[in-house]
Amino acid sequence: MPSSLRFLSVVLTSLLLTACGTSLHRAPVEDRNPQAARVTPPAAPASAASAAAAEVKPPPGAENAGKPGYYTVKPGDALIRIALDNGQSWRDVAKWNNLENPNRIEVGQVLRVVPPGLDPSAVTAKPIATAPKIETRPLDAKAPVNSASAASAASTPAAAVKEAPKEAPKESPKESAADDDTLSWAWPTSQPVSAGFDEQRNKGLDFAGKPGDPVYAVADGRVVYAGSGLRGYGNLVIIKHNNTYLTAYAHNRAMLVEQDQVVRKGQRIAEMGSTESDNVKLHFEVRRLGKPVDPAKLLPPR
Numbered sequence: 001m002p003s004s005l006r007f008l009s010v011v012l013t014s015l016l017l018t019a020c021g022t023s024l025h026r027a028p029v030e031d032r033n034p035q036a037a038r039v040t041p042p043a044a045p046a047s048a049a050s051a052a053a054a055e056v057k058p059p060p061g062a063e064n065a066g067k068p069g070y071y072t073v074k075p076g077d078a079l080i081r082i083a084l085d086n087g088q089s090w091r092d093v094a095k096w097n098n099l100e101n102p103n104r105i106e107v108g109q110v111l112r113v114v115p116p117g118l119d120p121s122a123v124t125a126k127p128i129a130t131a132p133k134i135e136t137r138p139l140d141a142k143a144p145v146n147s148a149s150a151a152s153a154a155s156t157p158a159a160a161v162k163e164a165p166k167e168a169p170k171e172s173p174k175e176s177a178a179d180d181d182t183l184s185w186a187w188p189t190s191q192p193v194s195a196g197f198d199e200q201r202n203k204g205l206d207f208a209g210k211p212g213d214p215v216y217a218v219a220d221g222r223v224v225y226a227g228s229g230l231r232g233y234g235n236l237v238i239i240k241h242n243n244t245y246l247t248a249y250a251h252n253r254a255m256l257v258e259q260d261q262v263v264r265k266g267q268r269i270a271e272m273g274s275t276e277s278d279n280v281k282l283h284f285e286v287r288r289l290g291k292p293v294d295p296a297k298l299l300p301p302r
Contacts, residue, residue, distance in 0.1 A: 061097070061110030069114035073105050080230045084238065086113040087246055087290035089224035183219045183241055185298050186265050188249060188284045189272070196296070203292035204248070204285035211280050213272040215249050217263045218284075218299070226255050233283070234275025239263060246290075250283040251275050 064070045071082055079102045083090035094102040096112045105111070191213060195206035221241035228235050233250040237257060240246050253273025257263060274280045286295045 059106055059108035059110070061112075062108065064110045064112070069112060069118070071111050071113045073107055073109045073111065075107050077105065077107075078230065079103070079105060080225060082111065082113065083224075084230070084246065084248065084287060085290050087244070087287050088113055089240055091224070181244065183245060183298075184265060185300060186216065186218050187299055187302065188216050188218050188247075189213060189282050191272075191282070194281065197292075197294040199292070204283055205295050207272075207282040207284065209272040209280055209282060211253055211271070211273055213280075213282075214268045215252060215270040215272055215282055217265055217267045217269050218247055219245075219265045221247070221263060223257045223259055223261045223263060223269075226257055226259050228275065232276055234277060235270070235273065237270050239269075244288055246287040248283075248285040248287070250285075251277040251281055 059073075061070070065072050071086065073082070079090045079093060079099075083093045086093075090102060092115070093099075093111060093113060096116060099105070189207050189209065191207045191209040193205055194208040195202050197203070197205060215237075217239055219239075219241050221239040223237060224240045224246070225236065225238040230236055233248070235250075235252040235255055237249045237252065237255055238246055239249075249270055251273055252270035252275065254271040255269070256271070257267075257269045263269060272280060272282050277283075284295060286293050286298060
């Protein structure tokens with residue numbers, strides 16, 4: 001091989017080896033502007049983070065959550081319902097919790113539902129005697145009555161309770177614990193029972209009737225609610241009789257009493273109707289320390 005060709009071969013071989021070495025072992029790349037290449041956002045000041053955490057405040061009364069005599073507000077709750085379920089007037093509950101607007105309560109808020117100074121653990125319910133047998137009829141059934149008493153039965157409550165005057169005395173009903181279980185009861189209407197008490201499905205008694213049939217207070221007491229703010233009850237009257245008992249009268253066509261009015265047993269307080277109901281009826285409940293109980297265990301025999 002001529003020397004010129006041998007020299008050319010050596011040069012080509014040397015170039016190939018250099019190219020292979022370059023591709024397998026690259027030199028490190030130097031970052032000549034590290035500040036421009038990597039920009040790190042500044043960290044939030046510690047004071048700003050602590051301020052944001054401080055804005056998340058616990059709901060009012062949270063320190064009392066779980067204690068006897070207190071109730072934690074759940075989604076969908078209303079003050080009227082909370083008061084009824086705990087046997088109290090909604091105005092009293094609002095006062096005990098310093099609520100400026102009773103229509104604004106928040107989920108998680110803890111409300112006092114017993115009077116201040118009362119030991120909640122001392123509030124216990126005594127058992128109620130066995131209920132007398134009551135007759136239940138379909139809504140379209142007529143009660144068997146004789147002709148002599150038919151006219152008076154439509155306007156007079158059972159047990160011949162006379163209607164009290166509409167203007168009630170100004171004094172408040174007794175609310176001492178001593179007479180809580182010695183109330184004198186009467187029936188809220190002379191109409192037949194169409195649906196009995198069921199702890200799961202019907203928390204009271206239903207009475208069939210006609211629009212305008214009279215509804216009577218079953219015992220002395222004070223009206224703590226008269227309105228339509230409790231869903232499912234229509235025009236509703238709630239009477240507090242003492243520290244133990246509340247009664248509720250629902251679906252009325254008209255309400256004949258006002259809130260805070262003192263009423264007497266047998267006083268006409270409403271007219272039967274069908275507000276928030278598929279048919280004309282009186283739905284009647286008795287709440288004992290806020291818990292629904294069978295009214296038939298308390299009402300006198302018919």
